[in-house]
Amino acid sequence: MSPAPNVDAVLLPGFRGTTLPDWVADRLRNGLAGVCLYGENVESDGQLRSLTWQIRQANPDAIIAIDEEGGDVTRVHYVDGSPYPGAALLGRVDDVDETARVGRSVADVLSWIGVDLNLAPVADVNSDPRNPVIGVRSFGADPALVARHVAAFTRAHEAVGVATSVKHFPGHGATSADSHLALPVVDVSLDELRQRDLPPFRAAIEAGARTVMTSHILVPQVDPDNPATFSSRILGELLRGELGFDGVIVTDALDMVGASGGIGIPAAAARALAAGCDLLCLGTGGSAAQLDAIADAVGSGVEPARLAEAAARVARLVGSLRGDRSEPVSGPVAPGADRMIAAFEIAPGAVPAPDALLVVVETVANIAVGDAPWGPPEIAGIPLLRIAAGDPLPADLAADAPLVLIAKDVHRHPEVAALAEVVRASRPGSIVVDMGWPSGPVEVATYGGSVGVGAVLLHWLDAVGWRG
CATH class of the missing domain: 3.20.20.300 (Glycoside hydrolase, family 3, N-terminal domain)
Incomplete structure (x- = not known):
């Protein structure tokens, strides 16, 4: 044997x-x-x-x-x-x-x-x-x-x-x-x-x-x-x-x-x-x-x-x-920005104030995702604030300053959902963007949180008149 x-x-x-x-x-x-x-x-x-x-x-x-x-x-x-x-x-x-x-x-x-x-x-x-x-x-x-x-x-x-x-x-x-x-x-x-x-x-x-x-x-x-x-x-x-x-x-x-x-x-x-x-x-x-x-x-x-x-x-x-492999033909590719934006879920009238500040709310990622970067990329000249879920907004931020509040799976994080409601109620010209799987009121849902999708989000913001 x-x-x-x-x-x-x-x-x-x-x-x-x-x-x-x-x-x-x-x-x-x-x-x-x-x-x-x-x-x-x-x-x-x-x-x-x-x-x-x-x-x-x-x-x-x-x-x-x-x-x-x-x-x-x-x-x-x-x-x-x-x-x-x-x-x-x-x-x-x-x-x-x-x-x-x-x-x-x-x-x-x-x-x-x-x-x-x-x-x-x-x-x-x-x-x-x-x-x-x-x-x-x-x-x-x-x-x-x-x-x-x-x-x-x-x-x-x-x-x-x-x-x-x-x-x-x-x-x-x-x-x-x-x-x-x-x-x-x-x-x-x-x-x-x-x-x-x-x-x-x-x-x-x-x-x-x-x-x-x-x-x-x-x-x-x-x-x-x-x-x-x-x-x-x-x-x-x-x-x-x-x-x-x-x-x-x-x-x-x-x-x-x-x-x-x-x-x-x-x-x-x-x-x-x-x-x-x-x-x-x-x-x-x-x-x-x-x-x-x-x-x-x-x-x-x-x-x-x-x-x-x-x-x-x-x-x-x-x-x-161990068989023959095809030769690589391209670098990273994705559908065009306009096609991805058309696939976003955008509420009627969801346009932020031109001077709204981008605020990314970091929640604990599941283990499968880990700590890879996500959301809008860091680009020179575009102010971008990152805060941890549950932390207050910076004290030096004007009480009525408009925000583009960006998070993943807003509905699954009560502290993020609560912040979103406060921002909507007290900061005119603000919108909430969910880069996860949405289930609840958000102005924009991108159905993806990768840096590539974050770049497309910035493209949409620019197209609707936001200047940061």
């Missing part, structure tokens, strides 16, 4: 720093499947290319994965902010050719850097506007719209040679909790799941997605006992059986509370593998000791045949990643 594969052959850890740690290089040389890069691993394009070269030197077959969704969630542009519009705004433009152009542009950049697996696109249908973790990462709230744009983004990536990981199966859009911090529950029937949440995943699979990422959510009417990542019912019967997916099933990061809370990462890894996952994304801050603990847990809790099956699927993925 053949010996069981090395458990490292199905692991995708993260690490600290902007150079390759010795422990990761050692594991790569001995069969580690690859690594997942995060914002903390990035300081410049040149440094990122150097890092991927170091990884390839240790293991030419290593999978290098990253989250580059083309909008608010960015890793490549973590230092300066993303130039792309993001899924929700693309969904409102609703031109699949534009979505494909953006997808191709993102893939070109990843290919140039040396990344071969993009943990994107988001196929979740954002059916709950209170959703604290999906929101503008989704193409929209209509399953058919989401499906056609997910397919366009996927095809564009796969055509370049960069694999996609469509996420978060079977759908994270109806949650009001963040699986980084808790275990969300989506209490819907299988029929509703099929009608609302599964169509975008089916479309992505038909478009050639080579991997699908799981979600750490509980769907009790489908499997009352196991989150999707640990559910053979959801992964085996739904994803493999009903949707016919035969590629690699990737876990969402196992350091999230929705997966490892209360049991730890090693036990979560064993449960995910036993349920049918093939490639285990471990999250940030890994270590050799963590990988050793996972190997022990898998050795005692997973059948060797299941491990061998997962390792074989990962090996097939690696083989497919």
Whole structure:
């Protein structure tokens, strides 16, 4: 009988720093499947290319994965902010050719850097506007719209040679909790799941997605006992059986509370593998000791045949990643400013006073987004004030001075919503701009918070007579 594969052959850890740690290089040389890069691993394009070269030197077959969704969630542009519009705004433009152009542009950049697996696109249908973790990462709230744009983004990536990981199966859009911090529950029937949440995943699979990422959510009417990542019912019967997916099933990061809370990462890894996952994304801050603990847990809790099956699927993925790649054809692209502005939601008469001050209200970003820059870019000659949510406006600001108050997801932050009401009531000529997913009274909703969308917002302000 053949010996069981090395458990490292199905692991995708993260690490600290902007150079390759010795422990990761050692594991790569001995069969580690690859690594997942995060914002903390990035300081410049040149440094990122150097890092991927170091990884390839240790293991030419290593999978290098990253989250580059083309909008608010960015890793490549973590230092300066993303130039792309993001899924929700693309969904409102609703031109699949534009979505494909953006997808191709993102893939070109990843290919140039040396990344071969993009943990994107988001196929979740954002059916709950209170959703604290999906929101503008989704193409929209209509399953058919989401499906056609997910397919366009996927095809564009796969055509370049960069694999996609469509996420978060079977759908994270109806949650009001963040699986980084808790275990969300989506209490819907299988029929509703099929009608609302599964169509975008089916479309992505038909478009050639080579991997699908799981979600750490509980769907009790489908499997009352196991989150999707640990559910053979959801992964085996739904994803493999009903949707016919035969590629690699990737876990969402196992350091999230929705997966490892209360049991730890090693036990979560064993449960995910036993349920049918093939490639285990471990999250940030890994270590050799963590990988050793996972190997022990898998050795005692997973059948060797299941491990061998997962390792074989990962090996097939690696083989497919080593084919010819298309040459990059462009830098960052986006729909024209006028098309994006037409997709903004702008209340009638929403024009700020010409001298209104831009005030950006910083709220705590969800873990998926992190601390990447967002909103209007810093431009010489344009006064821009940033304050933390809950902080008062500066005392030296005139009591009736008009403001352009800019925030994300105003309705989800009571202190921001309260400030918005005060500004409207006491400062004539003010407007409130929501650069998240709106649900409540705002004058302008951009459906995206990236720096690229922030630049388009400045273009609109200039067009309506604002001078700052």
